Amino acid sequence: MSTEPLVIFTPSGKRGHFPAGTPILTAARQLGVDLDSVCGGRGICSKCQITPSFGEFSKHGVTVQEDAISEWNSVEQRYKDKRGLIDGRRLGCQATVQGDIVIDVPPESQVHRQVVRKAASDRTITMDPATHLYYVEVDEPDMHEPTGDLERLERALQEQWEIGSITADLKILTRLQTVLRKGKWAATVALHKSHKDEAHKVVEIWSGMTEDRIYGLAIDLGSTTIAAHLCDLRNGEVKASTGVMNPQIRFGEDLMSRVSYAMMNPGGDQEMTNAVRTAINGLTEAIATEAGIRPFQILETVFVCNPVMHHLLLGIDPVELGQAPFALATSESLALNARDLDLNVMNENAQVYILPCIAGHVGADAAAVALSEEPDKSEDLVLVVDVGTNAEILLGNKERVLACSSPTGPAFEGAQISSGQRAAPGAIERIEINPETKEPRFRVIGSDIWSDEDGFDAVIATTGITGICGSGIIEAVAEMRIAGLLDPKGLIGSAEQTGTSRSIPEGRTHSYVIHDGSAEGGPVITVTQGDIRAIQLAKSALYAGARLLMDEMGVDTVDRVVLAGAFGAHISTKHAMVLGMIPDAPLDKVTSAGNAAGTGARIALSNLGARVEIERIVREITKVETAIEPKFQEHFVNANAIPHATDPFPELAKITTLPDVSFNTGGSGGGDQGGRRRRRRG
């Protein structure tokens, strides 16, 4: 047995014998313990803080004496006097091993700190970002061996950090000499190492150690909203999350109307490009303020977006995406400088990574969902549906992954619904209809109390009851079907047929009254026959897309379903199944993944390997274009019934029995009006 002191690190449990006098940081490195250091062991950065533990550790079989760690040396003492250290903490690069000892590495001293996702699954993101900070001390220039400042910086990085060759663009070169001299030849360098390049790129340099934190943005650039997470690039921690409306909405609510705007108005594409870039600059400013950081500390940004937003962000006219064959200018991932996109609030040298697009209708956002939900690693066959104005659909397992998009339209988001509204306080989000009395009860956003419970009126006093949001309309239609107010073809029965006065005539069709607020000057909230048709169109498109992938895969059922998208998080899976939005599956196998695209963006921001992975996955995905598949129309028509005209729903039958009603009195009902309406992408 070694007579050298035993060093045990927690929480990793790694242990080894080291000669007395070995710095804790050195021992950690030799054992592969994850202990951070930016200054390279100079006692400057304090990133390597550790907590020595003393006493008897029967679990580890050691007793740690008070003198098992060295006295404070002058460097360590100076750091503590100047900057302060939490009691019990020591600098791992200065404190040395003197006897058997147990060393705890606190989470903030771990570089590859694993970040637990807050979403449903427990998958963790290992930090391996493209951009890192390095503190270096650079040789002063020497007339006898003349080299440039950049070349001496490169040599310092090689010698002190084992970094290979570096590159620096003009923006860095013009500042380099001043920064190095101001820092007395010490500097903190941010290096970006792409997975595509050999060289490290200098993206920022600061004198001495004036900065020790850098950040990244993960941006989900949607047609309606732009959502961003600001992450600490050292440990992946989300410092702030925020979103803004996409200002392009003023050029058109959905994507197709924006493409039309570009086609009809010369320079219109550039207008929209400017609008979205300006919005991202504003968002950057806002999120930095919220997190209390300075925008120039943001050195990386990852974008995920659908193909039209992708082109408009890049300044490419999206006109080709509005017509067959829906050709992208480029489908590969892109690496750019922030300033190439006029993103001048974040650091102008910030590196931008845009995930690859899967096809002309299946964008980088769908790629991000694939990265987050990993259908390619699934043992069982999983259907992943990102529900939005366009639904992106992935179907696959370890063997093979298929993808398509389907033009669901905005009905699921409450748009084009008579009483529809965006998800906001006052919107009805949950509904139940008593199958006996046909009376509804509901809940509105901003309240946990149902409308038939005490205190409901008080709670909604300020917001009122203003409309129905996307998840609310799905529940309403499904509940109407369960309660026998709606037949399988989607016809609302009359008061006579249904036995409730809440069914009121409206032209030649009927509407169902959920809430009459007219007495208090509020709206009358109904579900009209037109609303039902809009929902039928949307859900038929979604189902038909999924069914097309199942055809291609040669299956009739899937093992599980994942609903992604912010909206997906709020959908009642049971009601979605009653509607026939998604193929039949055991209810406990239908789960929500939250904003999976945003999570995918964060993963790509935090881990370089994930970029390699998603680029490979996207190349291997089989793309199915719904617009040209003859069977799509057939699937679409069959899916118009609720839940479906021909496909059996055995799992749904286990949990609910849908009444066998029919309200078609011949010629009355506009039963086909939906089929005649033009479906548009958007």
Add this chain to the structure above:
Amino acid sequence: MSTEPLVIFTPSGKRGHFPAGTPILTAARQLGVDLDSVCGGRGICSKCQITPSFGEFSKHGVTVQEDAISEWNSVEQRYKDKRGLIDGRRLGCQATVQGDIVIDVPPESQVHRQVVRKAASDRTITMDPATHLYYVEVDEPDMHEPTGDLERLERALQEQWEIGSITADLKILTRLQTVLRKGKWAATVALHKSHKDEAHKVVEIWSGMTEDRIYGLAIDLGSTTIAAHLCDLRNGEVKASTGVMNPQIRFGEDLMSRVSYAMMNPGGDQEMTNAVRTAINGLTEAIATEAGIRPFQILETVFVCNPVMHHLLLGIDPVELGQAPFALATSESLALNARDLDLNVMNENAQVYILPCIAGHVGADAAAVALSEEPDKSEDLVLVVDVGTNAEILLGNKERVLACSSPTGPAFEGAQISSGQRAAPGAIERIEINPETKEPRFRVIGSDIWSDEDGFDAVIATTGITGICGSGIIEAVAEMRIAGLLDPKGLIGSAEQTGTSRSIPEGRTHSYVIHDGSAEGGPVITVTQGDIRAIQLAKSALYAGARLLMDEMGVDTVDRVVLAGAFGAHISTKHAMVLGMIPDAPLDKVTSAGNAAGTGARIALSNLGARVEIERIVREITKVETAIEPKFQEHFVNANAIPHATDPFPELAKITTLPDVSFNTGGSGGGDQGGRRRRRRG
């Protein structure tokens, strides 16, 4: 022996047997015959034109029948009808071998056409530029296999030209879809392949075959003038050469005063950067007009320049170059986009290459001289001197190359000389002084007639006699020394001492009158004692720099001397030797290389391998910093004498005997005044 037809190519003499029906282009490629093609054998570009020869060729041992080449096919005929072909010419990609045949490849059909240098040496530049044109036909997009336009372009380049991966920046991406569709999926692509990158970069793309010529600029960015050559990137042909004054002159005549301007005026460096970039834009416009091309056809530019101009071009404050240790921001070569330097007259995607700098005083211009004059390949020991305001000096052979710069000041260019002027019509450029009569005769720029010959007055009637240019002053001083008007220490003798009334008193010293134009209202042109001192300072600096390199090399003599620089081309080598500007050498071993820096720029523009080579050479060169070598001052003082105080000049002695005179009468002469003047870099 093969029974297949024999094909013989001239001028290469390459020959081989091919089956009847083989296209000439195919035969050429298989034999490695240099025959161009941009369209890849589609009969569109006509770059592969050849001339079949008929009849008896006893030299080649074949008789060529009239039917040895195929009839005109429809593609070839259509080309001829539409665009025309020189009589006898055929398209090599369409015409096929039918019998034994002799095929001549005209120079314009050769890609790697060797360009004969017009300068003294006969070295040739082999064309291997970084940027080439490729005509491709791109697959149309297919919904069943969705890929981006860029990815299909990449595939087309791979399949049709065996090009590896490509990259394209946003400026190309935003235009790509329109260009491809306008050309009905045919396009001409300019690809740039750097020696540092694996990928080819798309720098320009045109629909169909609308463009088939691309150009490059080789720019020698000097402190005083900016000189450019416009070259055809296909064959290296110089289409136009032009120069403009460097507008930075208004901030300071020499480099040091520009550095001072930057130090004294906040933003002064940026002012000078803007000035030089604007001048380059103007130069680009002018040279394109002169050559009759459109500026966007310029897709590459190579710069050579001294370190201060290098930093000012890049937008880097040159202040560090004005003080020890003369640190460069970067010494390595640089690859940039034209727009990074605001060069927006040439194609904004033009690729810029800047040669590496050797040291803080020895710039990319010296590197270009090394590339052009190749001291590193010399069997004998060669001293290369680029004479300008700063002299760059290279000494070496195959074993080792040394470099330094020496602050000669502007005297050699006629500045700071009492009657000095730039080389322009009216300036005296050649002088002879009769050693008996002490009478001068001279020639002025713009005339081939000497001043004592008939017709001289008529010839100079329009220009007059206005001053002395750089080469004139060198001849004047050397002739004065040969004629005994000047002693070895540089003192001008009085009329009494020299016996000529052309020696006139001026204060406590004397001047020598070359020409008195006062009768005609013109200037009196003299060489003053001050002029002598200025020339002594300049030549001492030059000699001391060379001597320092010889010390480092451990030699007392060199085998040959090459004078580079536009000025070097006009210096009389004998007079330079009399002055002691350069070390003693056989006169026939002292040659002029013309604008070697400009030639080096053209080489780097034309040949990618030359860039690899010069980067290696610069790394291997031993840099000597004159400012800190204690022996420099000693060498400088000894070199003050004409030709030299201590070094023997045996080769000079073989061709001329310098009179042993001394005009020092004690205390009279300002003999040390030169030594007291501050020498400044610039």
